[in-house]
Amino acid sequence: MFHLDWGTAFQINFSVSFSLAFLNIIFINLILSGDNAVLIAMAVRNLPRNQRQKGMILGTGAAVLLRVVLTFFVVLLLNVSFLKLIGGLLIFWIAIKLFTDAEKDEGAKETASMMKAIQIILIADFTMSLENVLAVAGAAGDHFILVLFGLLVSIPIVVFTAQLLSTLMDRYPVIIIIGAAILGRVSAEMIMTDPAVAGWFHPTHVLAYFIQGLFMLSVILIGKYLLKQRAARKQQRPLLKASELKSVADSAIKPEP
Numbered sequence: 001m002f003h004l005d006w007g008t009a010f011q012i013n014f015s016v017s018f019s020l021a022f023l024n025i026i027f028i029n030l031i032l033s034g035d036n037a038v039l040i041a042m043a044v045r046n047l048p049r050n051q052r053q054k055g056m057i058l059g060t061g062a063a064v065l066l067r068v069v070l071t072f073f074v075v076l077l078l079n080v081s082f083l084k085l086i087g088g089l090l091i092f093w094i095a096i097k098l099f100t101d102a103e104k105d106e107g108a109k110e111t112a113s114m115m116k117a118i119q120i121i122l123i124a125d126f127t128m129s130l131e132n133v134l135a136v137a138g139a140a141g142d143h144f145i146l147v148l149f150g151l152l153v154s155i156p157i158v159v160f161t162a163q164l165l166s167t168l169m170d171r172y173p174v175i176i177i178i179g180a181a182i183l184g185r186v187s188a189e190m191i192m193t194d195p196a197v198a199g200w201f202h203p204t205h206v207l208a209y210f211i212q213g214l215f216m217l218s219v220i221l222i223g224k225y226l227l228k229q230r231a232a233r234k235q236q237r238p239l240l241k242a243s244e245l246k247s248v249a250d251s252a253i254k255p256e257p
Contacts, residue, residue: 025150035186036063036125036154037161038179042098043120045166045176052166055114056159059121064151066126081196087127088190092215094124095183099223100230102169102176128186177220184219188212 044055098120169175188211192203203211 037158038182040162041165043117055117056162059118060158063125067151084190084194088187092187095180095219096223099180100226180219181216184216185212188215
């Protein structure tokens with residue numbers, strides 16, 4: 001459990017325990033930053049290519065600042081009923097939105113907003129980072145300097161991974177589907193580990209994996225349905241405009257009584 005002692009918060013003691021905690025935090029960031037990298041890569045994909053890295057750095061940096069604040073409250077927050085349930089539903093919605101946005105045509109990408117991408121990163125990363133922050137805080141023990149190090153070291157890891165994923169998404173669109181499914185799994189995991197939900201259902205590992213798979217599939221199916229509806233509306237618009245023009249033309253040439 002993480003306890004902050006301002007008297008020793010920034011004291012560096014190169015003991016065996018300090019060194020092991022240092023290595024553990026690096027390992028935790030490597031393992032747990034994958035979901036965040038997927039999220040960021042999908043959020044900035046609709047930005048022009050020359051703005052993607054800037055969006056990644058700004059979004060990740062702002063998210064880390066939020067994590068610093070979150071660190072002081074993470075133990076309490078994780079025990080609040082319905083918080084992870086709401087967060088999981090929010091991630092589920094964001095996964096669908098990012099999936100449908102990422103499937104837009106190339107011309108639509110140029111209209112993406114930097115601030116919109118950063119807002120999505122902040123909201124989703126804040127929600128997804130509860131376990132990450134708790135793991136880092138637990139590995140750091142009473143060394144607050146290691147907590148700060150763990151949060152800061154996550155920036156280059158996430159940015160590098162997100163940049164790589166963003167490039168791969170351009171070449172291999174199937175990665176977009178995989179990324180959306182991963183976010184669906186994250187949303188299901190958050191919902192099923194909410195204290196209230198766990199108390200109601202007492203889910204076994206088999207049930208938890210089944211729900212995660214169901215959410216992964218649901219993100220893709222709902223996203224595909226929304227894309228199909230969007231395409232149908234686009235096809236109807238030219239037909240409506242043509243009929244309107246014909247109606248105007250007919251009224252213009254129709255002789256007055």
